[in-house]
Amino acid sequence: MTITRITHLPAGSDFRSLFERSAVETGFLLTVEDRLGIERLLRHRGTKNAPNPPLLNGLLRHKLRISRGAPEPAPPELVVAGCHVTYMISGEGARTGALSMSPVPIPGHVLVASLLGATLIGMRKLQKVPLLRDDGQIETVVVLDVHPSPDHAAA
Template sequence: MTFAKSTQLPAGSDFRSLFERSAVETGFLLTVEDRFGIERLIHRRGTRNAPSPALLNGLLRHKLRISRGAPWPAPPELVVAGCYVTYMISGGGARSGVLSMSPAPAPGRILIASLLGATLVGMRKMQKVPLLRDDGQIETIVVLDVGPAPDRGPA
């Protein structure tokens, strides 16, 4: 599998065009719960602790606009809040975690209130899209696997 190298976002360019191409070519699907959760994060300022809250809010709003509704029940290959997702960024090693709608960081969690989590939500297994970084770099992310969150056992 070949991945694009990290590139710097050109001055004055609109990052939305990157995601619009991805949505047209491969599409993003949001469940009703994820759509509602994203709207709640924005409304309740759940992104205020992100490194670039304005950029993240713009990405989340754009994701809401370009995503289609997911069928019910959601397909097992769809990345949704609460799922365990394995992904790779620009040819690096595989990483994984549970996608979380919570704005509070926790070990093993990928926050939707982050550029990484906002990009992952609504993707499908083996889908590859641009990933915008806080520093303006653009990398490529691919979803390798999606599954249920691991059972934590007795509380």
């Protein structure tokens, strides 16, 4: 019996390094609190009010896989739950909203339980990434500014 080793596939540790490089290239950073918040949304079906929950759930799981841990305390330019973020979607004007882990819509808030919010969390000021829209279109979103919420600023 002959055993043939396939040498063109990376070994286990090489697979890990591919994923780590992938996370570094994406540039997403999640705080422990944000990671736990996303996991809670997924576990408790907090995305059920979204137009396409399976798509959003997939995006959130992907974000958890590819994001690196953020330093604590989080850098001021990092988009985290509770911060006020100013962003611009290609072809549109600048908008501002507070990023929220709430599963239900709140006026003036961008929900992490939306494709936009799921994309924004973990981004940094002036970072530009693809944004998947509910209708399947792919746009570009850029973070223009980030401000801590009054609650986090007082702490």
